[in-house]
Amino acid sequence: MNKVYFEVKGASKSFKTKSIFQSVSFSLQQKEILSLVGPSGTGKSTLLRSIAGLEPLSSGDLYINGVSMSQKKMKDRPIGMVFQQPLLFPHLTILENVIYGLRLKKKKREAEIEGLRFLQSVGLIDYKDAYPHSLSGGQQQRVALIRALIVKPKLLLLDEPFSNLDPDLRRELRDWVLKLLKQEGMTAIFVTHDREEAMLLGDRVAVLAEGSLQQIGPPRLVYDEPANELVARFYSDALIVDQNHYILNQHLSWSAHPNPADDQLFFEAEWLNDTYQYGQRYAHVKLLKTNRRYVVPLQSDEHAMINGERGFICARKAAIHRFTGREETDE
Amino acid sequence: MKWRPNNKILYPLIPALLFLLFVLYSLVMSFVESVRGPDGWTFEYYRSLFEEKRLYASISYSFFVTFISVSLSLLIGWGIVRSCHSFIEKSVGKWMVWIPMLFPHFVWGYFVLLLLGQSGIVSSALFQLGWLESREDFPILVQDRSGFGIIITYLWKEIPFVLLMLLPVYAQLPKQYGEVIQVLGGSRRHVFSTIEWPWVKPVLVEVLLILTVFIFTAYEVPALLGSSYPQMTAVLAYDWFYGISWDERSYAFALLFLIALVMGLLSLVSFILLNRKRWLISKSQHQR
Amino acid sequence: MKKSLFYSLSAIFFLLPGVLLMLKSVTPVWKWGEAFSFTFTLRGWETFLMDDRIFHALFLSILIALAATFINLAIGMISGKALSHQNFKGKSLIETLLLLPLFLPVMAAALGLHITMIRLGLANTWFGVVLVHLVPTVPYTIKVMKAGYDRLGGGMLEQAQMLGAKPLYIFRTVELPLLMPSIRSAVFLTVTISMSQYVLTAVIGGGSVITLPIIYYPFLQSVDDTVMAAFSTAFALLPIIAVGAVEIVSKLIRANGLVLNRGVK
Numbered sequence: 010m011n012k013v014y015f016e017v018k019g020a021s022k023s024f025k026t027k028s029i030f031q032s033v034s035f036s037l038q039q040k041e042i043l044s045l046v047g048p049s050g051t052g053k054s055t056l057l058r059s060i061a062g063l064e065p066l067s068s069g070d071l072y073i074n075g076v077s078m079s080q081k082k083m084k085d086r087p088i089g090m091v092f093q094q095p096l097l098f099p100h101l102t103i104l105e106n107v108i109y110g111l112r113l114k115k116k117k118r119e120a121e122i123e124g125l126r127f128l129q130s131v132g133l134i135d136y137k138d139a140y141p142h143s144l145s146g147g148q149q150q151r152v153a154l155i156r157a158l159i160v161k162p163k164l165l166l167l168d169e170p171f172s173n174l175d176p177d178l179r180r181e182l183r184d185w186v187l188k189l190l191k192q193e194g195m196t197a198i199f200v201t202h203d204r205e206e207a208m209l210l211g212d213r214v215a216v217l218a219e220g221s222l223q224q225i226g227p228p229r230l231v232y233d234e235p236a237n238e239l240v241a242r243f244y245s246d247a248l249i250v251d252q253n254h255y256i257l258n259q260h261l262s263w264s265a266h267p268n269p270a271d272d273q274l275f276f277e278a279e280w281l282n283d284t285y286q287y288g289q290r291y292a293h294v295k296l297l298k299t300n301r302r303y304v305v306p307l308q309s310d311e312h313a314m315i316n317g318e319r320g321f322i323c324a325r326k327a328a329i330h331r332f333t334g335r336e337e338t339d340e
Numbered sequence: 341m342k343w344r345p346n347n348k349i350l351y352p353l354i355p356a357l358l359f360l361l362f363v364l365y366s367l368v369m370s371f372v373e374s375v376r377g378p379d380g381w382t383f384e385y386y387r388s389l390f391e392e393k394r395l396y397a398s399i400s401y402s403f404f405v406t407f408i409s410v411s412l413s414l415l416i417g418w419g420i421v422r423s424c425h426s427f428i429e430k431s432v433g434k435w436m437v438w439i440p441m442l443f444p445h446f447v448w449g450y451f452v453l454l455l456l457g458q459s460g461i462v463s464s465a466l467f468q469l470g471w472l473e474s475r476e477d478f479p480i481l482v483q484d485r486s487g488f489g490i491i492i493t494y495l496w497k498e499i500p501f502v503l504l505m506l507l508p509v510y511a512q513l514p515k516q517y518g519e520v521i522q523v524l525g526g527s528r529r530h531v532f533s534t535i536e537w538p539w540v541k542p543v544l545v546e547v548l549l550i551l552t553v554f555i556f557t558a559y560e561v562p563a564l565l566g567s568s569y570p571q572m573t574a575v576l577a578y579d580w581f582y583g584i585s586w587d588e589r590s591y592a593f594a595l596l597f598l599i600a601l602v603m604g605l606l607s608l609v610s611f612i613l614l615n616r617k618r619w620l621i622s623k624s625q626h627q628r
Numbered sequence: 629m630k631k632s633l634f635y636s637l638s639a640i641f642f643l644l645p646g647v648l649l650m651l652k653s654v655t656p657v658w659k660w661g662e663a664f665s666f667t668f669t670l671r672g673w674e675t676f677l678m679d680d681r682i683f684h685a686l687f688l689s690i691l692i693a694l695a696a697t698f699i700n701l702a703i704g705m706i707s708g709k710a711l712s713h714q715n716f717k718g719k720s721l722i723e724t725l726l727l728l729p730l731f732l733p734v735m736a737a738a739l740g741l742h743i744t745m746i747r748l749g750l751a752n753t754w755f756g757v758v759l760v761h762l763v764p765t766v767p768y769t770i771k772v773m774k775a776g777y778d779r780l781g782g783g784m785l786e787q788a789q790m791l792g793a794k795p796l797y798i799f800r801t802v803e804l805p806l807l808m809p810s811i812r813s814a815v816f817l818t819v820t821i822s823m824s825q826y827v828l829t830a831v832i833g834g835g836s837v838i839t840l841p842i843i844y845y846p847f848l849q850s851v852d853d854t855v856m857a858a859f860s861t862a863f864a865l866l867p868i869i870a871v872g873a874v875e876i877v878s879k880l881i882r883a884n885g886l887v888l889n890r891g892v893k
Contacts, residue, residue: 061523083522090523096516099624100538100617109534110524142623149625160524352714356707356726359766363729363737366763370740424634436638439646442864444824446844450860451645454652454853459660467661475660500642549731557733559827560841564848574735578827581739596736607731611724619720 014039020069044211089162095149097141104137110160147178165197260328276322280314374593385590401570405487409494417502425510446560489565514626652857672858689839693822695758700769708773738831752834776810819870
């Protein structure tokens with residue numbers, strides 16, 4: 010059950026003297042989807058490109074079923090990739106695009122039959138003879154995904170495939186992608202900077218920040234028990250008390266006046282605004298000590314303040330938790 | 341009223357369309373002159389044109405010179421761009437390529453004469469080095485019957501032209517598609533056939549056609565560097581046009597009109613065939 | 629390695645001929661078999677500039693090239709903009725047809741126009757020559773200017789319009805400065821091509837429109853390679869001077885435009 014299918018060991022990458030990421034290690038089981046999140050510019054895409062073989066690793070290695078990939082040429086790596094842009098060949102039809110990878114291994118007729126069957130199963134058969142420019146961005150990305158899937162790679166990499174789409178299309182497409190990946194039993198790494206997307210698609214989530222892997226684990230666990238300040242800031246919703254302690258946002262409340270009690274903590278903050286989301290009211294406030302913004306759940310009858318007015322973020326002392334540590338081990 | 345918007349679009353095209361009409365008119369007039377005899381319309385000149393021995397000599401000679409010049413210019417120019425485009429685009433190298441473009445063809449022809457003629461600089465230098473006994477020992481490279489001087493001049497002038505036409509294409513080749521092909525398991529050969537060739541082909545064909553018609557029918561260089569027989573088509577047509585007899589004047593028109601017709605149709609067909617793919621490629625949605 | 633090979637070959641085949649012609653124009657005649665003399669002399673350039681016929685031809689060539697350039701830019705900008713920023717049926721056909729003159733023998737056009745030019749009284753005049761010089765130049769200019777407007781994009785002009793600018797003002801302040809690279813190429817191409825025409829000028833000019841190429845051929849008979857080299861170099865200098873002149877004119881238009889408008893406001 011816990012058999013390792015894909016493994017990255019001590020991967021590092023630097024361009025000249027500039028280090029992009031160092032000693033990244035993690036592993037995936039078969040049919041598992043990992044969401045790789047992190048602030049932009051932390052080398053998520055470079056890590057993905059290195060796994061694909063588009064860039065060489067500076068050190069470290071990759072294994073699929075225990076077979077090392079680093080010495081393999083790109084065309085011998087059973088790894089597929091979907092890019093930010095669909096990058097469909099503009100002068101080829103949808104069918105020709107879809108079977109591009111198959112054609113490298115199979116006869117034209119066989120490839121076409123397989124391509125048509127795949128297009129049929131995902132409901133894009135009507136577009137088989139169309140050229141890419143006549144499809145919408147979302148449709149193009151679907152075709153790009155099929156083009157990568159049809160050659161049955163052992164590992165599929167998705168590099169922010171929804172980032173160029175508008176929000177509605179994005180939501181629709183990611184459900185479709187998840188369904189298809191699960192249906193095909195694909196092992197995949199999905200890069201995104203969108204937290205919600207990471208939770209929706211990933212069986213596990215890995216947070217890459219400042220050049221190293223900060224935490225990896227089930228979406229809920231990483232959210233509730235961030236390993237450190239970086240994870241808390243980027244992936245969780247938590248008030249960072251100090252280097253070692255945090256309070257999850259759900260335990261915070263807002264009060265105009267300090268209410269001294271032994272088991273209560275107060276942090277002076279400035280009121281910015283209030284919003285409503287999924288039936289809940291939230292106060293957007295700025296903590297004076299750190300100048301950082303927080304979103305605090307609010308009673309719907311709590312009266313709104315004026316932008317700039319001072320108040321307090323309150324929490325029970327018992328809600329304070331210690332960061333779980335730098336890295337979660339696999340066991 | 342429905343016509344208004346269409347007309348509005350057409351207004352700015354009027355000057356260009358007038359120009360097109362002007363060119364078309366000139367060709368029609370060439371044809372008219374070629375079928376106008378002293379006693380009315382006749383195709384007699386076309387018939388007797390094809391009985392002219394000078395015509396066949398000229399056509400085959402022109403074809404030979406054009407074929408060699410065009411194919412070598414394209415192959416060499418394309419080869420240079422393929423292997424060097426990464427650094428030519430943003431360097432002084434590009435300025436050097438422009439230098440031959442500054443000079444008219446006949447000036448470059450004169451330079452070839454100055455350099456490679458029997459009394460030229462190279463011949464003189466070889467004599468001074470003691471490698472030649474006399475001027476006559478130097479091979480006749482220009483104003484020769486084989487067309488060597490003409491071909492050298494054209495190669496020297498057209499290779500830079502090919503470079504300058506192809507460089508922008510290579511600068512805009514979408515590199516991301518190369519990565520897509522690699523992750524799909526393709527090799528460099530597939531990158532060439534799927535991306536490079538479709539992107540480059542239209543421009544290559546365009547350059548091929550421009551050079552072919554230009555070299556086949558240009559007057560300036562062969563008039564300077566050619567021998568008296570055989571003559572390139574333009575020189576022959578020029579002789580005929582200023583010849584004494586009416587027949588010959590009509591031959592000039594007939595010859596040039598036939599070439600225009602063949603080349604025009606050839607170009608039109610190639611463009612119609614290429615336009616669809618070219619249009620699809622222009623729709624490419626990679627990030628530039 | 630590849631880089632140095634490219635540079636040395638370009639230096640030999642592209643740079644050296646230009647340098648050699650320039651050098652030859654300021655050194656005495658090199659007689660065959662005698663040592664090359666590198667004594668500096670201005671005799672070649674003096675002969676070139678003092679010769680009345682050459683001086684007249686130079687003036688006429690510049691006049692013809694300038695007129696051709698002006699007409700080229702007018703046609704190129706107006707239709708280039710339409711072809712780039714408008715969409716209509718048959719656009720790609722018109723674009724193809726406009727390129728077609730490049731794929732036809734220009735001499736056919738020249739001979740075909742000859743009789744009409746005589747009837748219209750344009751044969752043997754400089755303006756007739758200008759008209760026939762349009763045949764090999766206009767397709768290039770339209771192509772270059774269309775590419776320029778493609779790069780410029782329609783949004784930029786619409787933005788200027790939204791800010792309340794009048795078409796002429798937009799032209800001076802947005803189109804002209806941003807199209808300068810295309811204008812430069814178009815001017816360069818037109819002047820170079822116009823300066824290269826022997827047979828078109830000879831046919832339509834009929835021996836009475838004497839441009840530089842027309843007298844270049846008889847000069848070839850002289851064995852004075854110093855004068856010939858000066859003459860040859862002049863051909864290369866003219867397009868460069870033309871591009872420089874265009875640069876200055878456009879600067880003036882832009883500067884004046886801004887000053888004038890500031891005055892009005």
